Amino acid sequence: MEIKYEGEKMKKKIPLQVLETIESYVNLQGTTFDSVDPNEFLLKFVDKDNNSDFYFNVETYKMENDFQILIDFKPSNKQTVGNRKAWIRAEQLEFNFTNWLKILEGYDSVKTVFDDPIIKAYSDEYYTEFEIIDKDADTKPFATKQILLLDDHLEGIQMKIDNFQTKENNAEIEKIKENIQELRNNLTKKSKKWVLKKLSNIWAKITNQGPNLMKEFLSEAKKQAIKEGVKFLFENGGNLLI
Template sequence: MAIPNPKDFIYIVAKDIQEILFSLRNLEADYSDIVKVLETQQLYYFHDISHNDFYFHVGIPDKKSKGAPTLFPTYFKPDRLDSESTFSGEANKNQIVEYFYEWISIVADYNSISFNEEEIFSDFVIIDDDAETKPFDNHQQIILYTFLETTVNLLEEKHPNNNNVEEIIQEANSLKNEIPLLTKRIAFKRFSKVLAKLRKFNPITYRDVYDVAKKEVIKHLLLKGVETLPKLVNSITTFLGS
């Protein structure tokens, strides 16, 4: 990411650059589970974590630009689902955000397809209207935190000094600490990945952690709210020892 000098532009253009950087940084945070930002000579360069050829980058406006609107060189691939063509052109700050949402939707659609068992919880769909913007409520956060805590404790007990297990533990601990900061969609996707890696590492350990709390129990607790499901709450809290 290249940060230009504001005084290289007239005020209105510098202001537009500031505003698009603010928007792009927010998008980076919101979709950090899907994309990463690379250090390039572009103003901002998003890169699909799982596919080298999928990117979205925004260039620096011409220093001679008079603004109204300020146009940014914009490139992204793919630009639609029915081909892997590339968009190449100029866009104002509002168009860039619209293009990004179109592009990230395409990337997410691609990521939903798997030819192996790595993504084992693809049937868990966040249906809440605020899943893209709000974290889980306090009750849901406690359930998720306790589940992760139990997973870490069990792994440390059963598989000490195992590099693969250490990686799972690190991811679980990281998620534990960030639950209040993450949207429902991102938190649950990261939770699913922890479980997927656990099952891939050792199906028996995975069963020990997960079988008592059936998939539907977890799904309903996290997606519908614990206060509406007292019997399921009793089941999972008994399992977790809370």
Template sequence: MINPKEHPLAFVQNIQSIFTQIRGRVKNYSSIIRIVKDQDFKIVMEDLDPSSNFSFEIFEPEFPNNRVVFQIKQTPANNINLDSKEHALFSEQILRNLDGWISLITQYNNIQISSEDKILKAYEDEYYDSFKLTEDDANDKPYEVGKQLMLAEFLDSAIVALSNHETIHEDLIIEATAIKEELPNLTKQATVKRLSRFFALVRKKGIEFLKSLIIAAKDEAIKQVVSGGFDLVKGIL
């Protein structure tokens, strides 16, 4: 653990300020990125897509000439190079670079090359719209612990059902597991976004497959965690 009193006050104040802003950015985009390490003088973020290796690391701050300089490693380097890029940035430059990295992920997520991509996006939008997320704090706060536990119970049931299906769908198991693990750190909006994508991926496998999975959610209380969304799932069966 870092002892702030072992460093110049201006140095640690600058780090505190930039790290607070970075966490705010991640919170605003918690439906597509997450923090996987936030310790001492290092923050590591990554794309939530389980098939992606995109990441953004901030580490090893120094204080030359009374200015804070961080090492940055980001993947991809830019929109024409998928390799990683490591370079030094002054603290005031970090947010601009982070915003550029987030923009890359957003643009990738909007790519719809095939008709299947368009169908998946339509399903995802349909579920997201149906969840009727009206809480004023949806962008700021996670679900209450009781609702998180009910969602975790549903996801556990879904994982079991997916594992026992005649065709094991590893991609869906990975997605359900990731959502469950991240529930405590997801805002309500991010939770709904992730669930919408999960249901869209399941539905794309076929209506009967979706039906068999939803039957796994035996507890009706689970269906009330997020208003509307589960009703839509039941309605299309």
């Protein structure tokens, strides 16, 4: 029998075998994807890129001759950006989900004319400076004090960056402001790695605007305060960024 869900799902209305099969995927987070509210589905994952409509859904299950689950994911393979919807045996979930992740990772690593190699180089340089060693960096958010430290830093940039806006760099500065607001909106919702990748990209775009902006927003003292504050939760780290 195929099951559909309406309204709030109750775990004791779902067979234990189904719950055990999807248990390791619940609230799973990664560098390329997010686990989001599945609504009427069992599981729902989306690409972390806000400009992407890639997803992987585990919609429902049926227990007839054997235990099967209905999946829908996009892209379905390297040759298309279209989706695929299919019933599979429950034990095939890991294989299909892993293949979907490999495609997302491929998009992240491939070099194209749509990427700015200079900004990527700066972003990679900044990201490596954080030396992330936390085993849960892919799945856990920062501590509240770290979040407030980062938010203070981002707010400081937002308050002053208009002073450096000109006709020539208007589009780039507006994009930086959009990226900052996106990051501030997600500091409490995203994983440590996601936050630091976004922060590194913002720093890279500021760097690309020249020494004046670097001196104002990315002096070694300010960068070090952020890096140390993120690592060691300095009680007064925020004061160093004022």
